Amino acid sequence: MCGIIGYTGRQDAASIILEGLKRLEYRGYDSAGIALSGKGCAPKVVKKAARVEILSRLVREAKLAGSCGIGHTRWATHGKVSDENAHPHVSSDGVIVLAHNGVIENYVQLRKSLTALGYTFHSETDTEALANLVALHFSRLESLGVSENRLEEAVRLALAEVEGTYGIAVMCVGNPDEIVGARKGSPLVLGVGRGENMLASDVTAFGGRMQNVVYLDDGQIVRMNRDDFVISTLKNESVAPVLNEIDWRMEDAELGSFPHFMLKEIFEQPVSLENAMRGRFSQDASTAQFGGLNMSARELRQVDRILFLGCGTAWHACLLAKHMIERYARIPVDVEYSSEFRYRNSPLEKNTLVFTISQSGETLDTLEAQREAQRKGYRVLGISNVVGATIPRENDGGIYQHSGPEIGVASTKAFTAQVLVASMLSLYFGRMRDLSFADGREMVKAFQSLPGLVSCVLDQAENVERIAKRYAGCNDFLFLGRLEMFPIALEGALKLKEISYIHAEGYPAAEMKHGPIALICPECPTVAIAMAGEMFKKCVSSIQEVKARKGDVIVVTDCPDDLPDGLADEVIFVPRAHDCILPILATIPLQLLSYYIAVARDCDVDKPRNLAKSVTVE
Numbered sequence: 001m002c003g004i005i006g007y008t009g010r011q012d013a014a015s016i017i018l019e020g021l022k023r024l025e026y027r028g029y030d031s032a033g034i035a036l037s038g039k040g041c042a043p044k045v046v047k048k049a050a051r052v053e054i055l056s057r058l059v060r061e062a063k064l065a066g067s068c069g070i071g072h073t074r075w076a077t078h079g080k081v082s083d084e085n086a087h088p089h090v091s092s093d094g095v096i097v098l099a100h101n102g103v104i105e106n107y108v109q110l111r112k113s114l115t116a117l118g119y120t121f122h123s124e125t126d127t128e129a130l131a132n133l134v135a136l137h138f139s140r141l142e143s144l145g146v147s148e149n150r151l152e153e154a155v156r157l158a159l160a161e162v163e164g165t166y167g168i169a170v171m172c173v174g175n176p177d178e179i180v181g182a183r184k185g186s187p188l189v190l191g192v193g194r195g196e197n198m199l200a201s202d203v204t205a206f207g208g209r210m211q212n213v214v215y216l217d218d219g220q221i222v223r224m225n226r227d228d229f230v231i232s233t234l235k236n237e238s239v240a241p242v243l244n245e246i247d248w249r250m251e252d253a254e255l256g257s258f259p260h261f262m263l264k265e266i267f268e269q270p271v272s273l274e275n276a277m278r279g280r281f282s283q284d285a286s287t288a289q290f291g292g293l294n295m296s297a298r299e300l301r302q303v304d305r306i307l308f309l310g311c312g313t314a315w316h317a318c319l320l321a322k323h324m325i326e327r328y329a330r331i332p333v334d335v336e337y338s339s340e341f342r343y344r345n346s347p348l349e350k351n352t353l354v355f356t357i358s359q360s361g362e363t364l365d366t367l368e369a370q371r372e373a374q375r376k377g378y379r380v381l382g383i384s385n386v387v388g389a390t391i392p393r394e395n396d397g398g399i400y401q402h403s404g405p406e407i408g409v410a411s412t413k414a415f416t417a418q419v420l421v422a423s424m425l426s427l428y429f430g431r432m433r434d435l436s437f438a439d440g441r442e443m444v445k446a447f448q449s450l451p452g453l454v455s456c457v458l459d460q461a462e463n464v465e466r467i468a469k470r471y472a473g474c475n476d477f478l479f480l481g482r483l484e485m486f487p488i489a490l491e492g493a494l495k496l497k498e499i500s501y502i503h504a505e506g507y508p509a510a511e512m513k514h515g516p517i518a519l520i521c522p523e524c525p526t527v528a529i530a531m532a533g534e535m536f537k538k539c540v541s542s543i544q545e546v547k548a549r550k551g552d553v554i555v556v557t558d559c560p561d562d563l564p565d566g567l568a569d570e571v572i573f574v575p576r577a578h579d580c581i582l583p584i585l586a587t588i589p590l591q592l593l594s595y596y597i598a599v600a601r602d603c604d605v606d607k608p609r610n611l612a613k614s615v616t617v618e
């Protein structure tokens with residue numbers, strides 16, 4: 001949550017920072033701000049409780065100029081959404097300017113002691129305490145006659161007094177070319193250029209400007225100017241930087257001809273799913289293979305229980321993983337919310353393998369759950385999308401989804417790739433156990449047919465749009481599915497909630513009669529996923545119960561001809577396919593439905609209220 005960026009070089013810093021902030025807006029968009037340093041004068045700050053687009057106009061009007069600066073886009077934690085609470089924050093003596101992502105937990109005590117020393121506060125944020133604390137140490141160092149690397153040292157001393165999490169970018173008066181950054185619990189990446197360097201919460205902010213990056217670790221601090229950078233630890237030990245080249249495709253982060261990133265990302269799924277599979281089937285084509293698990297076949301065979309951890313949509317992917325792995329590999333699987341796991345004393349069996357699933361690779365709850373499992377001595381593998389993010393860097397091995405950047409706050413292509421990887425894992429573990437060669441080969445064939453089948457579902461976008469318009473005025477929805485379609489029902493309901501602000505619930509279809517049936521009325525439509533097979537008739541019975549209570553039903557099915565006449569008010573067809581890929585096909589219409597409903601309700605699809613893409617606070 002919150003995006004920070006810093007630039008020091010020879011170009012117009014304001015335009016580079018504003019561009020970067022636009023790309024970081026998915027991390028939070030309650031307010032935005034920028035500060036540019038000036039020679040011999042205090043940094044100039046423009047900030048507003050508004051989107052980056054508005055900030056850009058204000059920056060132009062203010063004629064902000066300079067070649068070194070920092071910027072911030074906020075997801076509010078401490079203090080309401082207001083101009084005063086927007087970052088960057090300037091210390092009350094005007095010497096330090098600071099942008100922060102994270103939470104300073106002991107800010108109340110810090111505020112009190114700083115106030116007693118004469119520092120004043122103009123916002124309700126926790127961050128302002130840190131700005132003033134850095135200023136305090138900066139002035140103390142000055143009175144001790146320290147001039148070399150004074151900002152870095154002041155930041156180091158201040159952070160030693162701070163409890164909580166932070167990714168920060170800091171500038172000071174008197175050294176207009178210098179930025180100091182530090183991280184603990186919130187991501188920070190250094191971009192290394194020629195005659196210019198950058199800092200940001202993630203690489204997308206660089207927009208292709210920086211090909212070489214250094215991912216900072218927790219407890220590290222970087223001091224940089226346009227020509228140089230130095231990394232050290234908070235304990236002042238030097239750190240040898242590890243340069244990573246980033247493979248950046250500008251068009252991945254641009255809208256192109258699509259009105260919203262969410263729609264673009266929904267339509268990218270034939271390609272993103274293909275990318276998740278590339279090179280991952282064995283020569284004899286009866287199993288999957290993964291390069292980065294860092295476990296021998298023998299160790300993998302000894303696994304007799306798996307625990308999946310994730311949040312939100314990724315948690316839904318964990319539920320799917322349970323269904324798939326238990327079905328095809330016959331390994332018992334548990335699923336926990338990351339946020340619950342880290343505080344529970346879950347009794348795990350000795351040979352439990354833990355998996356985390358996280359698109360961003362930065363979700364704090366999942367990161368901490370991973371650390372907790374590792375502390376307890378369990379091996380943790382991950383399924384992640386963002387290369388170089390903290391979760392994949394800290395886990396013991398894992399699988400990248402290769403979905404490309406997902407900008408829309410509502411996760412779409414990342415979810416289907418997570419489900420696909422989980423399903424491929426079920427094949428992989430299954431073939432190490434009892435799954436037959438023939439069954440394995442059938443699954444591989446099914447996976448390979450997936451991109452084409454997804455395109456067939458996408459071809460129905462117009463039909464789904466029509467249905468969306470018909471029901472866009474409703475304020476309650478029920479989503480029903482059974483077995484592996486239950487997590488898909490949950491995901492459909494979450495998508496609708498997130499971007500349309502419609503109350504929606506996902507249930508296993510048979511559970512409806514135990515409570516949710518009370519919601520059924522003509523104004524509460526039900527989306528029922530009813531696929532051919534042993535559960536079909538059971539789903540039809542649940543739909544009958546809805547119809548008997550005058551509820552409308554939108555049926556997502558691969559066997560529309562088997563539906564009793566007049567049962568469905570609307571039908572969305574998905575092609576008949578192997579069960580190992582069917583949940584992915586069932587997901588696509590629900591993504592489209594929520595998208596078109598949100599558009600019909602004039603909602604801000606890519607930046608829904610109160611949300612942020614990457615949740616890096618607890």
Ligand code: AGP
Nearest residue numbers: 312313314358359360363410411
């Ligand atoms: C998805 O639409 C949500 N915005 C959210 O639930 C998300 O999936 C969750 O915060 C986990 O994110 P992660 O995959 O980056 O860890």
